[in-house]
Amino acid sequence: MNGSGTAPAVPRPAYRRMGVEQRRTQLLAAALDLFAQRAPEDVSLDDVATAAEVSRPLVYRYFPGGKQQLYEAALRSAADRLEGCFAEPETGPLTQRLSHALDRYLAFVDEHDAGFSALLQGGSVVETSRTSAIVDEVRRAAADQILRHLGVPEPGVRLRMAVRMWITAVEGASLIWLDEDKQPALDELRDWLVDHFVALLTATAARDPQTARVTRAALGMEPADGPVGDLARRVLPVVKDAAHLL
């Protein structure tokens, strides 16, 4: 793995000008970009070196563990960015906060499509219990954020599960959206996922007093011209013939 035979005898100026952190960031960005376009097993260190316009030995100097280490580092940086998507001030109607977070999350999905699928769908040769742990950490961070916004310091099992179920559904929807050639448009998908959250929370409230309290408080903060008002007005004609159920 010395590679001195292929490295240029005189390093190009760019090699010296970049600091260690800067170079590492550049290599990770190049790797993440490649992992976004193809399945991890179809990306080689040579590809990363070419994309970053450096020699293969240089890539190895930064990531002596080879592709596995590079993949985990790229995943780590993607996870940090994803966790950043969920940060949102605790003001305004809940559906508005959720929409903002979803906009950032779905932009990430749109940008990293093949890599996002490969990671979440499994079956990748570079997937390990460590990479699964990173993905789980992102899920946990998302759930914690939502519960914080719901204002529940000690969520019971129903509310906890409802939030985790919705996060699973969002992930699933993202994969299906990629699979369906990115249909419907991103803002429609976002609004639908917000509706899904409201519907799941309300259905859960029907059987769980804690969720019922949270739902009442959240609905009280929604404006009539917001997404929940819109959803309520659109649902009424669908259910109006089912008066026998009340």
Added chain:
Amino acid sequence: MNGSGTAPAVPRPAYRRMGVEQRRTQLLAAALDLFAQRAPEDVSLDDVATAAEVSRPLVYRYFPGGKQQLYEAALRSAADRLEGCFAEPETGPLTQRLSHALDRYLAFVDEHDAGFSALLQGGSVVETSRTSAIVDEVRRAAADQILRHLGVPEPGVRLRMAVRMWITAVEGASLIWLDEDKQPALDELRDWLVDHFVALLTATAARDPQTARVTRAALGMEPADGPVGDLARRVLPVVKDAAHLL
């Protein structure tokens, strides 16, 4: 891989009495049972031989590809059983059919817990694109069944996605349920997942004419004392203070 050194010189009578298919079924059942208790990487062919009370060479004779082949075959048989869970006559209210299918599915999850988690959570060393394809096939079969019960020969992207999202949510809920020490009770989880389906379908109906038609037809078949009537009556007090949204 001949193993003649470890096999008993005189095969036990049980060896001869069993036919090829019967033996194969027995080995698969033993393997599936082990994969249910531990992660696939912690199950060896020796364990399978011990559990089935046969010699290791015999296991190799049936599965010359070793553990990977045995795992895939066990997964294949599990997938067939799972697909069988979804078969349900097309009569009666939709939520009743869904409840029956969920009862069978959740019983499977309960029975195969560790193996079910390992498979769906990824990160297993025996996971490959082939095992992922088997899991995807089960998901597709479930979606096809639901769309058939909804009576939609040509579902649009919204309805198709809604059904797939719910299936993802059911899978997620199963994993979370295992993670939450099997809380709440299985029948409560089942009822909640049915409520979730009704809520998601109704929320989707708000924006999609095809889903609206399907939802109206499905609600029309529900009895007042069924799960949808129950859900509607429990939801009303939660949303009654949100009249400003209408």
